Amino acid sequence: MFTLLTLGLALWILAHVFKRVAPERRAAMGDKGKGIVAVLLFISLGLMIWGYRGADFIPVWSPPSFMVHINNLLMLVAVFVFGMSATTGRLRGKMRHPQLTAVKIWAVAHLLVNGDLAAIILFGGMLIWAVLEVILINRAEPVWDRPEPGEAKKDVVLVIITLVAYGVMTGLHAWLGVWPFPG
Template identity: 25%
Template sequence: MTLLILAALFWIGVHVGLSGTALRGKAVAAVGEKRFMIGFSVTSVVAIFLLVLAWQNAETTFLWAAGPGLRWVLAALMLPAFVLFMASHKRNPTAVGAKGLGEEPRGIQRITRHPMLWSFALWAAIHIIGNGDSASLVFFGAFLVTALAGMPSIDAKLAARDPEAWARFSARTSIIPFAAIAAGRNRLALGEIGWMPPVVGLVIWAALLHFHRGIFGVPAILM
């Protein structure tokens, strides 16, 4: 368990402590954006490899049981996670750039500024609750912390690029899904999202629901 905790802290440190703080700017100033991104990518791969390896070999303690009814709920919640993930490839804040901040938020951006991070946060939280053991709490908890901390971190980076454009963009969007729509600062336009994210998300969700035992060794739903 100690190695798993250290691997989780290493993963969080790379993505929150380095990428999400002023250390990133200092590192980029020292080595350049391209070299930093190469180094960051390599370090991320090493970090996730160590995290998965530590999780697979960690001793674990049973903490709680997710009953059949709850597991059905958790399985159902994975569907919006997949849809958010697929929709994020069309419009997401990390690909907007300073120029894009001045554009009207469209598609999934009307619902949330961070669809991909929300998909990871949902995935991690669902597996923490569903597994109910200490090793899963640390492993998936590392991804949950990274996803949740990444949202304000990305917002801060975009705000620094163009404060005026960011003020307009953030006023029409929200971190919390549907918050801007509920507040009347935006509107729901499902047609802008298109048919592909929900359809592909549904196919992936159904496939993993069916093959979860074969791929990961445990069923997604206990009958």
């Protein structure tokens, strides 16, 4: 299962960085290339999930129990930051890479509470990918055209959506057998 996990992670990274490391080649693929990349990403997600869920538990370190609280707070922040990419409120343009920043926060949060080898491979790999992706984007497009801020009420909508999305995510974790709150 570690092979599937690693293969899925490698495919995820390659599908994402292909556009940055070979832009002419990716452009030559046209719209058909978008479909190919989407299929590869879908397959990579399946491989990562299947590999992670089926991997043997090999402990590397034992996280202290209070890390669960830090994880939960960081996850709430990650959902909010991810949502900043779609906001049209005052927060629009405050951060260049909100989705990738959210992935970094998500990965660190999960590394704080999961000390097994599969978690370190998955979440550590996603953290490395997000850092690499930001570097590649910034190198390819060093100048960022910062969008103008919008209305503050849109940020209130973002907070509400964040809370609802966080509730759905914790519900999914519970449904999958991983209770995200200390008991």
